[in-house]
Amino acid sequence: MDASLKIVIVDANPIRAAILEDGLKEAGHVNVTRIADRTGLLARIYAIDPDVILIDLENPSRDVLEQMFQVSRAVKRPIAMFVDQSDTASIQASVDAGVSAYIVGNLQKDRIKTIMDLCISRFNAFSRLQDELERAKSALEDRKVIDRAKGILMKAKNLTEEEAYALLRKTAMNENKKIADVAQSVITAAELFK
Amino acid sequence: MTKLRIGFIPLADATALLVAVDKGFCAAEDLEVELVREVSWSNIRDKLNIGLFDAAHLIAPVAIASSLGLGHVKVPIIAPFGLGVNGNAITVSPPLYRAIKEAAAGDLSDPMVTARALARVVTERKRRGDEPLTFGMTFPFSTHNYHLRFWMAAGGVDPDEDVRLVVLPPPYMVESLQNKHVDAFCVGAPWNSVAVDLGIGHILHFVSEIFARAAEKYLGVRQGWAEENPDVVLRLVRAHRRAAAFVEQEQNHEEVAALLAPPNRIGVAPEVIRRTLDGRLKVSPEGVYRSDPDYLLVGRNASARPDPRQAAWLYAQMVRWRQAPLSAEMLAAAKAVCRPDLYDAALPEKEPAAAEPADGIGAFAGPAFDPNDIAAHLATWPAHA
Numbered sequence: 411m412d413a414s415l416k417i418v419i420v421d422a423n424p425i426r427a428a429i430l431e432d433g434l435k436e437a438g439h440v441n442v443t444r445i446a447d448r449t450g451l452l453a454r455i456y457a458i459d460p461d462v463i464l465i466d467l468e469n470p471s472r473d474v475l476e477q478m479f480q481v482s483r484a485v486k487r488p489i490a491m492f493v494d495q496s497d498t499a500s501i502q503a504s505v506d507a508g509v510s511a512y513i514v515g516n517l518q519k520d521r522i523k524t525i526m527d528l529c530i531s532r533f534n535a536f537s538r539l540q541d542e543l544e545r546a547k548s549a550l551e552d553r554k555v556i557d558r559a560k561g562i563l564m565k566a567k568n569l570t571e572e573e574a575y576a577l578l579r580k581t582a583m584n585e586n587k588k589i590a591d592v593a594q595s596v597i598t599a600a601e602l603f604k
Numbered sequence: 605m606t607k608l609r610i611g612f613i614p615l616a617d618a619t620a621l622l623v624a625v626d627k628g629f630c631a632a633e634d635l636e637v638e639l640v641r642e643v644s645w646s647n648i649r650d651k652l653n654i655g656l657f658d659a660a661h662l663i664a665p666v667a668i669a670s671s672l673g674l675g676h677v678k679v680p681i682i683a684p685f686g687l688g689v690n691g692n693a694i695t696v697s698p699p700l701y702r703a704i705k706e707a708a709a710g711d712l713s714d715p716m717v718t719a720r721a722l723a724r725v726v727t728e729r730k731r732r733g734d735e736p737l738t739f740g741m742t743f744p745f746s747t748h749n750y751h752l753r754f755w756m757a758a759g760g761v762d763p764d765e766d767v768r769l770v771v772l773p774p775p776y777m778v779e780s781l782q783n784k785h786v787d788a789f790c791v792g793a794p795w796n797s798v799a800v801d802l803g804i805g806h807i808l809h810f811v812s813e814i815f816a817r818a819a820e821k822y823l824g825v826r827q828g829w830a831e832e833n834p835d836v837v838l839r840l841v842r843a844h845r846r847a848a849a850f851v852e853q854e855q856n857h858e859e860v861a862a863l864l865a866p867p868n869r870i871g872v873a874p875e876v877i878r879r880t881l882d883g884r885l886k887v888s889p890e891g892v893y894r895s896d897p898d899y900l901l902v903g904r905n906a907s908a909r910p911d912p913r914q915a916a917w918l919y920a921q922m923v924r925w926r927q928a929p930l931s932a933e934m935l936a937a938a939k940a941v942c943r944p945d946l947y948d949a950a951l952p953e954k955e956p957a958a959a960e961p962a963d964g965i966g967a968f969a970g971p972a973f974d975p976n977d978i979a980a981h982l983a984t985w986p987a988h989a
Contacts, residue, residue: 448776449785470773472646473743476675477771501654510650 416441417525418458420451420465420475426536430464433532434525452477462522463512464529467505475512500526507533552590559593562600605636606836611648612661614641614870615774616793616880617688617821619860620902621661622870624847626863632846633839641868644773645743652824653679659840661687662824665745665918668938671827672919674928675744680937682830683822684837684946685844689907691820691880691900692748692811693796694755696788697781698889700725700737701806713894715814715968719759726766740772740780740789747820748790750921751811754985758969762988763925781805792820793880793900794872801876803889810885812898816966817907817958819914820900822941830946841950848903857881906958910942913964916975923978924987935978 417439421427427444434442443458445451448471455463455478465472500523504510507530513522556578563574578596582589610625612618624630625637640657642648645666652660653670667681668674696704705712707728708721726737741748753763763769772780772789778799780786789795790811799805811818823844830837851860860881861874870877879885883899886892901907919938922928948954958964963972970984 449783452770467647468643470643470775472644473773474771476646477744498654501650505650505654505656510646 414441415439415462415521416458416460417443417462417464418455418460419444420463420469420471422446422448422469423466426466426533429536430529430532433528437524437528439525448474451475459514461514462525463514464525465510465512466533467508467510472510478512500530503530508537509533552588552593555590555597556593559596562596566600605631605634606839607636607638608658608836608840609638609640609656610659610661611640611642611651611657613643613645613648613774615661615821616864616870616877617691617900617902618661618870619851619864619881620685620687620844620848620908621823622864623851623860624843626869627847627850629843629847629850630840633843635836635839635843643775645746649676652681652826653677655826655829658829658836659823659825662822663743663746664819664822664914665747665750665922666743667822667824667941668915668918669745669922669927671937671941672922672928672934674922680827681824681941682827682943682946683824683910683941684830684943684950685823685841686819686908686910687821687823687844687902689817689819689901690810690812690815690898692751692790692792692818693807693885694752694788694790694809694811695781695796695799695805696808697784697786697805700787701808703728704808712808713813715755715809716758718808719755719757719761721759722756723760723766726761730766736767737787738768738770738785740770740777740786740791742774742791743771745922745927747811747818747918748792750918750925751814751818752790753925754921754967755809755814757985765988778802778804794870794876797876797879797885798872800886800889806889807885807887807894810894810896810899812896814968816898816961817901817911817914817964819911819918822910837946838950841947845903845908845951848908851881851902852904854882906955909944909947909955909957911944911957911964912939912942913973913975915939915942916978917965917973917981920973920978920981924982924985926987930978930982939975 417434419427419430424446431442431444445454451471451474504526509529511526559578560571560574563569563577564571578589578592582592612621625639630637645663648660649666649670651657667683671680703725704718704721707724708717710717712718739752741752756763774791774795777789777791777795781799782804796807800807850856857878861877864870864877865874880900883897884893884895887894915938916935919935923930928934965973974980
């Protein structure tokens with residue numbers, strides 16, 4: 411692995427940037443800089459003089475990086491982007507994962523590919539983590555709502571907990587809704603009758 | 605129903621697209637559109653190029669650059685519909701406004717007066733050894749870049765040597781002016797109005813004062829996709845033409861502004877969007893208003909019919925500012941982005957082309973633009989005076 415390769419990560423999300431940096435370091439890239447702040451972005455990049463710039467696709471500063479393609483006295487050397495018309499599969503994969511790369515100078519294609527594959531897998535891992543977190547959060551919310559609705563039904567209709575849950579489930583099935591949605595309706599209705 | 609994914613940037617000139625979808629004009633053409641709000645022109649371009657989007661709200665020069673393979677991979681894009689003509693403005697910081705006002709010899713609404721005043725300000729700053737002024741624009745291949753350059757160069761300012769032009773995403777323009785990272789910017793609505801409302805900017809010019817007509821945004825599709833889906837293209841044009849006509853009715857402005865206000869659309873107060881639609885903008889923090897019925901055209905006066913002369917003019921700017929070589933093939937390819945033939949084919953009634961301006965551009969300075977003679981344009985307007 412070429413340890414001397416200078417890599418910059420432009421990402422406003424510190425957790426994702428850290429995950430990516432870890433991955434790059436594990437792969438032997440010690441020269442990694444993270445930039446989270448968007449002010450003076452180009453000046454910082456010129457100062458670092460990186461070989462590879464990685465940026466997430468949710469970042470509006472991508473358009474700022476495009477300015478580096480322009481011939482101007484501020485640019486030290488031309489920059490080519492890693493979008494090779496012949497390799498649509500990896501473009502698709504990187505866009506799906508939400509990451510994009512800019513390559514400075516003449517890096518070999520297979521070395522770029524190794525870095526891109528790593529980015530894609532780390533970005534995907536991050537979004538899986540985020541999905542799981544969201545799902546766990548929403549499951550917890552659902553359970554709270556269902557518990558409250560059960561309590562209301564038990565009191566209002568004099569049911570046991572099992573009966574209250576069975577009623578919610580049956581209604582949900584009949585109306586083709588989620589149990590949590592039916593439970594929410596019960597809570598809303600109960601608020602109205604207060 | 606034909607399912608389509610269309611990308612857009614939250615700007616007022618996406619109005620025809622947003623209304624076409626949200627008011628059901630697309631559904632009436634049996635098109636089920638998923639709108640995807642994007643954060644950068646790079647994303648829009650890449651997602652359109654690789655087929656993640658079927659169509660996109662596209663800044664006109666990006667469509668041309670993509671078709672010519674400038675700065676990026678070559679993917680031919682065509683525009684069967686123009687989403688907006690004009691709509692940009694140049695906003696300057698209060699100190700720069702004062703400096704221009706003091707240096708101006710004449711009416712500040714005259715772009716030549718302000719451009720010459722800017723040249724004097726620039727000379728004075730150089731004499732004092734101050735940092736060069738910094739101007740924000742949205743993309744290297746952007747109308748904003750070319751509008752700023754055309755205006756200041758006409759007054760004798762060299763955009764590459766005398767000032768700094770930097771790319772800024774539109775949502776960052778206002779805070780950059782506030783933090784004094786830029787002294788001025790050129791951007792579309794609503795960002796100029798947002799800066800004026802915050803008391804940190806003066807709208808110096810509507811771009812409609814610099815050019816009578818300047819193509820701004822296209823509804824762009826890949827040429828290959830259009831060839832495979834000719835019927836869908838025509839239905840898209842029809843839906844958008846009806847939406848544009850709806851937007852241009854003054855009695856609908858309130859409803860349209862409310863439709864565009866939510867965070868998943870443009871995400872600013874309806875009143876601010878309303879100013880753009882009405883062409884009546886607050887231009888100074890003290891509450892001075894300026895009106896121009898042509899501030900933004902959404903279909904009115906044949907503005908939705910793509911005009912190859914506009915594409916030729918934009919290509920001429922790319923050559924002037926050394927983003928592209930001059931060649932007959934490239935000029936032809938740039939013009940071919942605009943497809944008035946598809947626009948005409950989609951609509952039952954022919955729309956007469958706008959009579960004014962005669963050259964289709966109507967720049968505030970210089971001779972009439974000849975879309976077949978880019979060399980003449982470049983001879984009038986060299987990159988460096």
